[in-house]
Structure formats: structure tokens, C-alpha cells
Amino acid sequence: MALLEVRNLTVAFAGQPAPVLDEVDLSIEPRETVALVGESGSGKSLTALSVMRLLPRGASVQSGSILFEGQDVLAMPPRRMNRLRGGEIAMLFQQPISMLDPTATVGSQVAEAIRLHTGLSGKAAWNRVVELFRDVGIPAPEVRARSYAHQFSGGMAQRVMIAAALAGGPRLLIADEPTTALDVTVQLQILQLLARERDARGLATLLISHDLAVVAALADRIMVLYAGRVVEEGTRRDILESPEHPYTRALVRASLLRAEADGSLFTIRGTLSRDEVGRTGCRFLPRCATADALNLHATCGAHEPERSCCGGAHHHVRCCASGHRGAAAAGPSTAVAAPTQVATPPPRAPIVALQAVTKRYLLGGGLSVRPLDGIDLEIREREVVGLVGESGCGKSTLARVLLHMTPASGGKITIAGHDFARLNGRSLPALHRSTQLIFQDPVAALDPKMTLGESLGAVLLHNQAGGATDRRAAIIEMLRKVGLPPAFYERLPRQCSGGQLQRAVIARALLMRPRVLICDEPTSALDASICAQILNLLRQLRDTEDLTMLVISHGLRVVRHLCDRVAVMYMGELVEIAETEALFRNPAHPYTQALIAASLLEEHGLANRMGQVQGEPPSPLNPPAGCRFHTRCRLADDHCTEAHPTLDQVMGAHAVRCWHWQAALASAAAAMTSAPAGQPDHVWA
Amino acid sequence: MAPIDAGAAALSTAAPSPVRRFVGWLRGLPPGVLFWGALTLLIVFCLVFAPALAPYDPARQNLLRRFAEPSALHWLGTDHLGRDVLSRLLYGGRFSVSITAITLGLSVVIGVLVGVISARAGGWVDEFLMRLVDLLISFPDVIVALFLIAILGPGYGTLIVALTVHAWTPFARMMRGLALDLNRRDFVKAAEILNCSRRFIVLRHIIPNAIRPITAIALLRFGHKLIVVGGLSFLGLGVQPPMSDWGSMLAESRRYMERAPMLVIAPGVAIFVTALAVTTLGQSLDPGNRRPGGGSRGMLRRRKSRSGGREG
Numbered sequence: 001m002a003l004l005e006v007r008n009l010t011v012a013f014a015g016q017p018a019p020v021l022d023e024v025d026l027s028i029e030p031r032e033t034v035a036l037v038g039e040s041g042s043g044k045s046l047t048a049l050s051v052m053r054l055l056p057r058g059a060s061v062q063s064g065s066i067l068f069e070g071q072d073v074l075a076m077p078p079r080r081m082n083r084l085r086g087g088e089i090a091m092l093f094q095q096p097i098s099m100l101d102p103t104a105t106v107g108s109q110v111a112e113a114i115r116l117h118t119g120l121s122g123k124a125a126w127n128r129v130v131e132l133f134r135d136v137g138i139p140a141p142e143v144r145a146r147s148y149a150h151q152f153s154g155g156m157a158q159r160v161m162i163a164a165a166l167a168g169g170p171r172l173l174i175a176d177e178p179t180t181a182l183d184v185t186v187q188l189q190i191l192q193l194l195a196r197e198r199d200a201r202g203l204a205t206l207l208i209s210h211d212l213a214v215v216a217a218l219a220d221r222i223m224v225l226y227a228g229r230v231v232e233e234g235t236r237r238d239i240l241e242s243p244e245h246p247y248t249r250a251l252v253r254a255s256l257l258r259a260e261a262d263g264s265l266f267t268i269r270g271t272l273s274r275d276e277v278g279r280t281g282c283r284f285l286p287r288c289a290t291a292d293a294l295n296l297h298a299t300c301g302a303h304e305p306e307r308s309c310c311g312g313a314h315h316h317v318r319c320c321a322s323g324h325r326g327a328a329a330a331g332p333s334t335a336v337a338a339p340t341q342v343a344t345p346p347p348r349a350p351i352v353a354l355q356a357v358t359k360r361y362l363l364g365g366g367l368s369v370r371p372l373d374g375i376d377l378e379i380r381e382r383e384v385v386g387l388v389g390e391s392g393c394g395k396s397t398l399a400r401v402l403l404h405m406t407p408a409s410g411g412k413i414t415i416a417g418h419d420f421a422r423l424n425g426r427s428l429p430a431l432h433r434s435t436q437l438i439f440q441d442p443v444a445a446l447d448p449k450m451t452l453g454e455s456l457g458a459v460l461l462h463n464q465a466g467g468a469t470d471r472r473a474a475i476i477e478m479l480r481k482v483g484l485p486p487a488f489y490e491r492l493p494r495q496c497s498g499g500q501l502q503r504a505v506i507a508r509a510l511l512m513r514p515r516v517l518i519c520d521e522p523t524s525a526l527d528a529s530i531c532a533q534i535l536n537l538l539r540q541l542r543d544t545e546d547l548t549m550l551v552i553s554h555g556l557r558v559v560r561h562l563c564d565r566v567a568v569m570y571m572g573e574l575v576e577i578a579e580t581e582a583l584f585r586n587p588a589h590p591y592t593q594a595l596i597a598a599s600l601l602e603e604h605g606l607a608n609r610m611g612q613v614q615g616e617p618p619s620p621l622n623p624p625a626g627c628r629f630h631t632r633c634r635l636a637d638d639h640c641t642e643a644h645p646t647l648d649q650v651m652g653a654h655a656v657r658c659w660h661w662q663a664a665l666a667s668a669a670a671a672m673t674s675a676p677a678g679q680p681d682h683v684w685a
Numbered sequence: 686m687a688p689i690d691a692g693a694a695a696l697s698t699a700a701p702s703p704v705r706r707f708v709g710w711l712r713g714l715p716p717g718v719l720f721w722g723a724l725t726l727l728i729v730f731c732l733v734f735a736p737a738l739a740p741y742d743p744a745r746q747n748l749l750r751r752f753a754e755p756s757a758l759h760w761l762g763t764d765h766l767g768r769d770v771l772s773r774l775l776y777g778g779r780f781s782v783s784i785t786a787i788t789l790g791l792s793v794v795i796g797v798l799v800g801v802i803s804a805r806a807g808g809w810v811d812e813f814l815m816r817l818v819d820l821l822i823s824f825p826d827v828i829v830a831l832f833l834i835a836i837l838g839p840g841y842g843t844l845i846v847a848l849t850v851h852a853w854t855p856f857a858r859m860m861r862g863l864a865l866d867l868n869r870r871d872f873v874k875a876a877e878i879l880n881c882s883r884r885f886i887v888l889r890h891i892i893p894n895a896i897r898p899i900t901a902i903a904l905l906r907f908g909h910k911l912i913v914v915g916g917l918s919f920l921g922l923g924v925q926p927p928m929s930d931w932g933s934m935l936a937e938s939r940r941y942m943e944r945a946p947m948l949v950i951a952p953g954v955a956i957f958v959t960a961l962a963v964t965t966l967g968q969s970l971d972p973g974n975r976r977p978g979g980g981s982r983g984m985l986r987r988r989k990s991r992s993g994g995r996e997g
Contacts, residue, residue, distance in 0.1 A: 403878050429880040437878055444871040449893045455872075458889070462880045505875075512879065 001070060002027040003204045004051065004172055009064035011046055011055065019062060021046050022228040026206075028172065033198065033205040035219035037212060037251070039272045039527045040498075043228040044208045048174045051206075052085055068172070087117045090165035094177040096157035100149035106157075107133075107145025110164045117168030132163040136193060139615070153616055155186035159193065166197060173198070176208045183390045184555040185613050188598040191217055192606050210527055212255040213601035216240055221314065224248045227272060227283040230307075234315035244310050244317040246290040254529045256602060257557050264539065265532040265561055271497045280304065282320065290321045351548050352379035352402070352516060357411035359397055369620045371397040373572035375411070376647070379516075384542060384549040386559030386580070388595060389569035390617055395552045398569075399520045402550070403437055404428060416515045433463060436509035440521040442501035446493045452479075452504045453489035459511040474511070481544075482507040482537060499530035503537065510545060517541075519551045523558055535562055556599035560584060565653075568592045571617060571628045574647055578654035586669070588650060588661040590633050593668050627659065635660045635667075717969030724962040732778045739772035743929055752945045762947045764938060770951050773929040778955060780930035781918070784841070785910045788848040789903050795849070796856020797899060801887055803857065804864035815861070818854045826851040827913060831922070839922045844914065852910065859902060863895040897970070904967025908960030915956050931956050 004027065011021040021043045028034045036044040049055050051066055051073065066073040068084065076084065085091075093099050101109055110132065111125045120128055126145070133141035136159040149157060158178060165173060175194065179187040195218055198205055209215050215222055215236075222239040224232045224247065232245040243249045250268045260266055270287045281301040285291055291300050305320045359372035371394035379385050387395050401408045402415065404423060413420040416434040423431060439445035446455050453475055460471045476486045482503040493501055502522065509517060519538065523531040539562055541547060553559050559566050560580060567577040568591065576589040587593045594613040597604045613632045618624055627645050630636035640659055647657040658664060711719065731738060740760075747767035755762045761770035803814040821829070826848070833847035867873055867890065876886050917923050918932025931952040938948030 405874065405878065432878050432880050437875070439871045439875065441871065445875050447872045447876075447890050447894065450889070454889075458876065458881050458885060459879045462882060462885065508875070508879065 002067075003030045003032075003069060004028040004206070005065075005067040006047070006051065007065050007067075009047070009050060009066065010062040011043075011050055011059055012062050014058045014060070020059070020228050021050070023064070024225075024228075024230055026223065026230075028204045028206060030171070030204050031202050033207060033218050033220045035207040035209065035215040035222045036225055037209060037215050037222055038225035039210060039529060041227075041272050042225040044210075044225050045176055047225070048091070048176050048206060048208055051174065052089065052091060053081055054085075083117070086113055086165075086170075087168040088170055089172045089174060090168060090170035092158070092161055092165055092173065092175040092178045094180050096154060096161045096181075097149055097152065099161055100152075100157060102149050105146050105148055106152065106160045107147075110145070110160065110167055113164050113167040128167070129163070132166055133160070135166070135197070136160075136163045137189075138163070153186075154182050155190060155616055158182065158186075158190055162190075162193065162197065166201070170203065172204045172206065174206045174208070177210070178207075179214060180209070180211070184598040185390055185594060186616060187214070188601070188606070188612065189614075191601075194218065195606055212240075212252060212528070217601050217606050224251070229283060229304075229318065231284065231319070232315075232317045234312060238312050238315040242315075244315070245284075245319045246288050246321065247284045248317075250287075250289070251529065254532050257532060257535070257561055259561055264536045267532040267536060268529040271499060271530065273497075282318075294321055296321055348381040348383070350378040351381045351416050352377070352550070353412070353414045354378070355412040357398075357401065357413055358409050359394070359401055359406070360409040363621075367621055370572050370623075371620070372401065372408070375572075375574060377567060377574065377577075379548055379550060381515075381548055382542065382546060383565065384539075384551060384563045386556075386563035386566040387550060387552045387569060388556055388559055388566060389554070391554060392617060392620065393569045394572040395569050396520055399437060399518050399550070399552055402518055403435060404431060429463075433512050434514055435516040435518065436512050436514040438502075438506055438509055438517060438519040438522045441525045442498060442505045443493060443525070445505050446501060448493050451490050451492055452484075452496070456504070456508050456511060459508055463512060475507075478507045478511055479504070481510070481541075483533075497530075498526050499533055502526060502530075502534050506534075506537065506541070510541070514547070516548045516550070519549060521553055522551065524554065531558070538562060556584075556596055568595065571620060571623055573628065573657065574655075575629065575657045576655065577647070578656075582651070582654050586651075586654070586665055588654065588656040588665045589629075589658045590635055590660075590664050591629050593664065627657075629658075635663055715969050717965060721962050721966040721969060724958075725966055728778070728782070728959055728962060731775060732782055735772075735775035735779055739769075739775045741769035741772045743768060743772040743776040745769075752941065755947060761951050762945060764934075764945070764948050765941055770934075770948065773934060774931070774951055774955055777924075777929035777931050777934055777952065778959070780841075780924050780928065781911060781914050781932065781956070782959060784844055784848070784914050784923075785907060787845050788852055788910060788914075789907060791845070791849045792852035793856050793899060793903050795853040796858075797860045797892060797895075799853065799857040800860025800862075801864050801891060804861045804868060805883070805887065805891075811861075814857070818857050821851055821854045822858075824851070827916065830913070830917060834917070834922045839925065841924070844917065844923055848910065848913065852906070855906070856899060856902070860895060860899060863898065864891050867891045867894055901967045901970045904963050904970065907963040907967065911956060911960050911963075915952075 006024060006026040009021055009024045009026075010019045012019040024043075024047055026034065026036075026047065036047060038044045046055065046059065050061060051068075053073065053076075055061070061074060068089065073081075073084070100106055107126065107129045110129045114125045114128050115121050118125075118128075129145050130141045133145055138144050138156060138159050144152075144156075149160075152160060173194075178194065179190050182190060191214065194205070197203065198218075205218070207215060207218055219236050221233065221235055223230050224239065224245065226247050232239065232243065232248045239248060240252060243252050247268075250266070253266045254268055257265055268287055269289075272287075281303060282288070282291075282305055285297065285300045288300070291297055300320050305318050307316050307318050309315065310317050354375050354377040357372055357375040358370060360368050360370050362368045371392075373394075375398065377385070387398065389395050397406075400406045402413070404420065408420065415431065418427065418431045418434065446452070450458075453472070456475045456478070457471050460466065460474060466474070472489070476489060479486065479488055484500060484503050484507070488496065488500065488504065496504070502525075517538075522538065523534050526534060535558065538549065538551075542549060549562075551559055551562055556566070563580050565577065566580050566583045567574050568583075568589065569575065570591050576583065576587070576592045578586075578588075583592065584596065587596055591613065597612060612634075615632055618628075618631050624631050624641070625644075626642045627633070627636070627640040630640040633640065637660075643659070645657045645659050647655050649655045650661060714722075745768065747763070750759075750763050750767045751765055753759050753763040753767070759769050759771065761774065763769055764773070799814055799818075803811045829851045830844075830847040833850060834843055837843040837846070873886060873890050876890055914923065915930075915932030915935065918930050919936040921933070921936065923932055924930045934952040935949060938945070938952075942949050
């Protein structure tokens with residue numbers, strides 16, 4: 001008997017005729033991990049919340065049944081339900097810190113869960129808390145159990161939440177985007193922890209994620225949800241190796257973020273909109289390339305396709321055109337990012353030059369932190385440089401310093417002819433006309449009360465002469481350049497999707513006619529399918545608008561396609577900088593190797609072959625002596641704890657800050673070639 | 686870092702007519718707003734058109750008809766001088782409500798200005814303004830008002846000044862907090878690096894995004910201020926006879942409470958209903974009092990639903 005059996009689950013919001021979840025079937029066997037994949041708005045979180053009977057106000061189950069171990073969850077009395085939640089079924093959420101009560105120690109909160117679900121109390125419960133904390137890899141568990149939520153980093157807080165989830169001895173764990181808010185290095189650690197605890201305790205898991213790479217690392221079976229419908233389901237291999245539904249195929253391809261033959265990334269056109277939810281016919285039709293290619297719009301629009309079997313016993317798909325696989329793969333996808341500029345570009349003059357740039361914050365009491373500590377970096381004209389590192393490494397501080405939103409404490413900065421030493425209030429506007437910023441979260445970067453036209457108009461109003469009609473024409477022209485139709489001029493931010501807003505933010509920055517564009521995590525707030533669209537846009541604008549870019553990211557996926565060179569940053573220092581291809585082929589710093597392994601889960605899986613960083617960065621208040629990375633480095637020896645390495649050129653333009661880079665390089669090369677068979681390496685098409 | 690809801694996309698592109706937009710806007714309001722807003726509007730309408738609506742001259746005495754019971758001639762009866770209570774109520778409300786409204790309006794303007802200046806300037810300006818606020822707030826508002834009326838003498842203008850001197854302080858504090866928060870938001874940072882003028886940032890970004898909670902608080906304080914105005918009039922420090930207002934009507938008629946209870950009940954109910962309507966309107970507009978799903982809810986329901994929300 002299945003552990004969890006959801007049949008024909010239909011959920012609707014009050015006042016909306018079309019259900020947001022439409023006849024979803026889902027079953028999870030004991031010890032099985034099932035993943036729900038889909039874009040935001042596809043209904044994957046609602047599915048999980050229905051199982052827990054925690055649907056948001058206004059949403060209700062219209063029909064269908066949910067059976068847990070044969071018992072009807074929807075008919076359970078409240079007391080039984082309370083035992084079920086957190087007891088037999090535990091849940092993990094995306095934002096662990098907001099799930100913890102800031103006024104009580106984390107240990108006492110986990111102890112309460114233990115008391116409620118196991119009946120242990122007092123000392124016994126506390127001992128169990130410490131034991132659980134040790135299991136989930138929290139260092140010094142006795143001490144940390146007495147700490148408060150704000151004293152935990154995101155990764156550590158998620159470990160606490162995992163401990164709390166395990167406290168009730170659950171049979172089923174529902175993990176809703178458990179690693180989305182975390183750094184890639186920490187994400188890998190949490191996924192490994194989840195896999196370990198799942199196997200050790202024999203848990204069944206329902207994993208919800210928009211990230212196929214995360215899903216591929218953990219799931220036995222994958223269900224793809226689109227606009228409230230399961231469009232395809234099958235084993236991990238079925239979905240990743242031979243996806244049938246055009247949406248799944250597109251999602252797999254878009255998730256890889258690898259260049260197509262023409263150098264651009266594969267994208268799914270358009271966005272998932274709420275209107276799709278009640279349409280007759282196939283819900284994916286407006287975005288379906290297969291329907292275009294096979295001219296199936298009439299057929300697919302007439303009625304919704306039935307669920308049909310294909311290939312393996314568990315592989316089902318809901319598509320009229322399944323079997324026509326060739327059509328979508330119109331452009332042959334090349335496995336490795338094809339460098340578009342094969343011809344060596346002529347050397348260009350540096351447009352951004354940083355020399356020993358330092359930023360120090362005094363915290364009082366003689367304490368200070370240095371988010372930037374001696375950064376040397378040159379960016380040549382029309383070059384795209386990536387800056388990568390974990391949160392807190394100083395990369396966003398660098399962006400703020402480059403825009404003079406906060407002054408540097410030391411060093412020399414020159415951008416597009418503006419020497420920061422001679423910058424004052426009067427020349428600041430000129431700097432901003434040459435250097436602009438793309439924000440991480442486009443929703444926060446636009447005033448919710450202004451239409452896009454007003455937001456963009458403000459730029460022209462303050463930076464150039466011209467009447468209202470000229471401004472309007474210029475804005476509409478710029479909107480067109482970033483791929484937004486003129487109708488968006490009148491729209492308010494809440495009427496647009498995240499991807500559309502990010503386009504508007506880019507358009508706003510470009511209205512300044514900048515020469516340098518700094519992109520601070522430009523896609524980390526966006527869905528995978530939208531991410532590729534924005535990266536393509538940035539790449540295209542680099543060519544059409546002659547832009548130089550600095551692209552900041554916490555993972556290497558995003559920069560791989562977009563950047564000519566990549567710099568890796570750790571605790572305020574650059575630790576490695578190289579041409580993108582060289583960096584990915586021959587990462588010489590152990591930290592870079594770990595970042596690559598963690599960023600490219602689809603290639604490296606959860607296995608730890610390239611070397612991995614343990615734990616989280618040490619406190620910036622008290623950076624380690626010697627090499628700053630030695631506390632987390634697998635190659636560290638006594639020399640590393642004493643002597644601080646310098647950033648040395650090792651191979652042409654490849655520079656690295658490590659005493660043991662030769663050893664690191666050799667071990668990485670060995671790991672790459674000796675990939676054991678059966679790893680999920682090239683499961684992906 | 687959560688993926689942004691792509692589902693919010695694609696509203697219909699055709700621009701709806703202004704009337705339909707207005708109806709849509711009305712429908713989008715929290716449920717309480719419509720009822721209490723309508724009641725407030727009705728009260729304001731009655732007061733504005735008091736000269737047309739009042740059946741008698743509020744000051745005309747008719748000693749032959751003292752303490753008349755409510756009847757078709759005098760809907761709410763007459764007072765100890767034979768004046769029509771309904772007419773006096775309508776005219777008297779003009780005084781109480783207008784003083785309260787003007788006081789709050791001025792207070793919001795001053796408070797918003799001081800708050801924005803304090804938050805944007807920082808440094809000693811911020812320090813000075815906020816200590817001034819602390820100083821004023823440490824006195825009870827009635828004491829400050831009594832003191833100023835004692836110096837300036839009673840009267841319409843004096844009352845407004847006396848109340849405003851104290852009433853702006855909470856708005857300044859709140860505006861400062863909101864502005865500091867907005868200053869940290871990306872769209873304000875963006876405006877700064879896009880070379881938008883400081884005036885533009887304050888007038889187009891900060892104030893429009895702060896005005897809704899400020900308005901809500903102003904409405905919440907309306908009832909309190911209305912009662913203070915009534916209290917000062919009750920003490921004889923507000924409007925002078927033969928003009929009427931709700932507070933002085935209460936004061937005059939308290940001696941005849943047993944003989945003609947309507948004389949006390951009418952102005953009392955008027956103050957109560959007006960204060961309730963405006964305050965509740967404020968409450969239902971207050972974003973802090975509302976949850977994403979729908980309209981305003983009572984505290985109790987919120988607590989209840991929250992406690993059942995999260996499981997370990």
C-alpha cells in the first residue's frame with residue numbers, strides 16, 4: 001500500500017471558477033522520494049499544503065481524496081490532524097529563519113516538538129534535541145541548542161528545521177524548496193544531509209522544487225506540474241533522459257543553461273500565466289514549440305490531452321503530440337558552452353580598473369570587518385566578467401563601492417575615466433551615467449506605486465532634456481529593445497511577472513546609456529525558464545549596446561554562459577581569476593573546485609569527487625590567519641595556517657591564490673577522468 | 686530569493702473605462718471600508734449641508750417650548766432654552782468635526798515633513814527633531830492644550846493651534862520610521878543612482894509609499910481627538926455661546942439630565958458614532974491590520990488562525 005495516496009485532488013480559490021490544482025494524482029511508497037517540479041504558480045506548493053491541510057485562506061479542496069497509510073486525511077478530526085502534522089508527516093520550508101520563533105532558543109522549540117510527538121519531556125527531551133542536532137551536523141550541539149534563531153545562518157537554521165522535522169519520527173517528509181534560499185555550497189551540504197537522513201531513517205520524501213538539478217540529485221520519481229495539471233510523470237531517468245512532454249523537454253533543456261549552436265541559451269517562450277488554468281485544450285499550447293512545428297494548434301486547442309502511457313511502466317504524459325520528439329529539438333544542442341568569440345578578440349583598453357581596493361567598517365569596540373580586502377581587478381571594454389562567491393564574501397559590497405553608494409576605504413578605482421579619488425557630489429551624476437546597476441530582485445527595485453512608464457520616465461526627466469512626448473517615445477523604444485511591448489508603459493509592477501520586471505529594470509538602467517553595467521545576481525529571483533531569457537537578453541545587449549559588464553552571482557551556473565572571465569571571491573579577497581573556459585576546465589583553487597561541484601549539480605550529483613567545502617565561512621570579524629580558506633580546505637597544511645598566499649599568475653591569464661594549486665589541479669583532473677560508472681553524470685540529455 | 690510569481694502576469698491589455706475601474710477599485714477594498722466609509726461620508730454630508738438640513742436656527746430660543754419631548758416638530762426635542770436639539774447637533778458637529786479634521790490634517794502635514802526631513806537628513810538634524818518630539822510627547826495632550834488656551838484665550842483658531850502643537854508628534858515619528866525603511870528599499874537606491882533629484886525621491890517615492898499607513902493612523906486618532914475637542918468645549922474652552930458644539934451641549938445639559946435625557950444622549954451618541962465610524966474606517970484601511978488573503982479581521986480571529994499555522 002502506498003504511504004501517501006492523493007487521488008483526483010482539485011483545489012480552487014473562492015471566487016475563481018477555474019481550479020488551481022486540477023485532478024492531481026500522486027502516490028508515494030514508503031522510502032520513496034517523489035519530486036514535484038514546476039514553475040512558480042504551477043501549484044506545487046498547494047499540493048503539499050493540501051496534504052497538511054494548511055491551504056491558505058480562500059483555497060479549498062473541491063474534490064478528490066488524500067489517504068495517508070489508508071486513512072482519509074481530509075476527514076481527520078483536528079486532534080488527529082495535529083498528531084499527523086509534525087508527527088507522521090513533517091514539513092520543511094524555504095525560509096528556515098522565519099519558521100523559528102525569535103524569542104525562544106532553538107533547542108526549546110525542537111524540544112517542544114519532541115514533547116508533543118514522543119511524550120519525552122524535561123532532561124530526556126533536551127538530550128534528544130542535542131542528539132538530533134548532532135545528527136544533522138550542527139557543531140557544538142549542546143551550546144547551539146541554547147542559541148536563538150538570529151544567531152544562525154540560513155544553512156544552520158535549515159539544519160535546525162530538519163532536526164525539528166525529524167523530532168516527531170516522521171514517515172513522510174515534505175520538503176518545499178528546502179535549499180532555494182541557500183548558497184550553492186550550503187545547498188549541496190543540505191541535500192547530502194537530507195539524502196543521508198532519508199536513507200538512515202527510511203523516510204519517504206515529497207520534494208518540491210523549481211530546480212531540476214536539485215530534484216535530479218534526490219528523487220526516485222519526478223512529476224512535472226504545469227498550471228495545476230500533472231503533465232508528465234516518470235522515474236528520474238524517464239524524465240531527465242527521455243522526457244516526452246514538450247514542456248518537460250524544454251524545462252530540462254532550459255535548466256542546463258548551456259549554449260545552443262548560435263551561442264544563445266535555450267528558452268521557453270512566454271511565462272506561465274494564471275489565465276492558463278481554466279483554458280480548454282492543452283494548457284501549455286501558447287508556449288509549445290512542438291505544436292508550432294507540427295502545426296497542431298487546432299487539435300491541441302480543441303480538447304485537453306488524456307494521460308497516456310509511454311515507454312516505462314511508470315512513465316505517463318499528457319500530450320497529444322507525444323511521440324513527435326524530434327520536432328522540439330530543432331536546433332541541435334551542444335553539450336559544452338560554445339564560446340561565441342572563437343577568434344581572439346583584439347586587446348582592448350581597460351574601462352574598469354581596481355587597485356588594492358579595500359572597504360572597512362568599524363563596528364566599535366576596536367572591531368572592524370573588511371568585506372573588501374585588497375581587490376585588484378581590470379575589466380576591458382566590452383568584456384563580461386563574472387564575480388562569484390558565497391553570500392557575505394563581499395561581492396555585493398564591491399558593486400556598491402563601484403557605484404559609489406558607499407565610499408571605498410582605500411585603494412584606487414577608475415571607471416570609464418572617472419577617478420574615484422576626484423569624485424565629488426557634482427561629478428557623481430556623470431559616474432552614474434556611465435555605470436549602472438541591475439538589481440537582484442526586480443520587484444523591490446521598482447516603486448510599486450508607479451507605472452513602468454513613470455519609473456522609466458523619471459530617469460529621462462533627471463538626465464536629459466526633452467519634452468514628455470520625446471520621453472515617451474524613447475521609453476517605448478527602450479522597452480522594445482528589452483523585449484517588452486509598448487502596453488507595458490502603462491502597467492504597474494504588480495501586473496507584471498518577475499521576468500518582465502527584470503526586463504524593465506534593465507531598460508531603466510540602459511536609458512542612462514551606460515558603458516558599464518553591474519548586474520547583482522540578475523537572475524537569482526527568477527524561475528529557470530525565465531533565467532535563460534534574461535541571460536540571453538544581457539548577452540544580446542552587450543553586443544548591441546557596447547556594454548561592459550560585471551556579473552555578480554553566488555553560483556557558477558549563471559556566469560558560465562555569460563562571462564568571458566570569472567573571478568572567484570572568498571572573504572573579501574579574489575582567490576582565482578581566469579577565462580571562463582579555463583576556469584571550468586582547470587579550476588586551480590580548492591574553493592573554486594567546490595563551487596563548481598556545488599553549482600553544477602546536474603554534472604556532479606551529490607557525490608563528492610571534486611572536493612567539497614565543509615561548513616560555512618568563518619566569522620568576518622576574525623578572519624583566519626594565513627590562507628583565509630584553510631579552515632575549510634581539504635589540502636590545508638601547517639604552512640597554510642601561517643602564510644597568506646598571494647594572487648599569482650600561474651598559466652597565462654589564470655591567477656590563483658593558493659599554496660597548493662598544483663596539487664589541487666592534479667586532484668581535480670584525476671577526479672574528472674575517474675568518474676565511476678553509474679553516477680548520474682550524463683543522465684541529462 | 687524566492688522565485689517570483691510568474692502567475693501574476695498578463696492582465697488584460699485593454700484599458701477599462703474609468704467607471705469600471707472605480708467599481709473595480711471599490712470592490713477591491715476591504716469589506717469594512719465600504720460601510721464605515723459610507724457612514725463617515727454621510728456624517729460629513731449632514732454637517733456640510735447643516736444650514737439646508739437643519740429645521741430651525743440653532744440659536745433661536747423659544748422659552749415656551751422648553752424641554753419639549755421628541756416629536757414631529759422637534760425630532761430630538763428642545764433644550765432648556767427651547768432651542769431645537771437636532772439643529773444644534775447639526776451645527777455643533779460642524780465645529781467639533783471641522784476642528785478635529787483640520788487639526789489632524791495639519792498634524793499629518795507637519796508630521797510627514799518633519800519625519801521625512803529627519804529620516805533623510807540624519808545626523809544632528811534628526812537628533813534635534815526627534816528629541817523635540819520626545820519632549821512634546823512626554824506631556825499629555827490635554828495639558829498642553831489647556832496651557833496654550835490659557836495663554837491665547839479660547840476660540841476656533843486657538844483650539845486648532847493648541848491641539849496641533851502636540852498632535853503632529855506621532856506622525857513625525859511614524860513617518861521617520863517609514864522613510865528610513867523606504868530609504869533602504871532598492872527602488873529608492875535605484876532612484877539615487879539614476880540621478881533622480883532628492884525632491885523627486887521624497888515626493889514621488891517616499892511619501893506616496895508611506896501615506897497609506899499614515900492616513901490609517903490619522904483616522905485611528907480621529908476619535909480620540911474628537912473626544913478631546915468635546916472635552917475642552919465641555920470645560921468652556923471651545924466655542925462660545927450662543928454657538929453650539931457637541932462638547933458644550935453635553936456640558937450645558939448635564940444639569941437637566943434627569944428631566945430631559947435626550948439632551949445628553951444626542952450629543953453623546955453623535956460623538957460616539959462619529960468617532961467609531963472614522964476610527965473603524967482607519968482600522969480597516971490599516972495595512973498592518975490586514976492579511977494578504979482578504980479584508981480586515983478582528984484580532985481574535987487572527988490569533989486563532991496563526992496559532993494553528995505552523996508545525997515543526
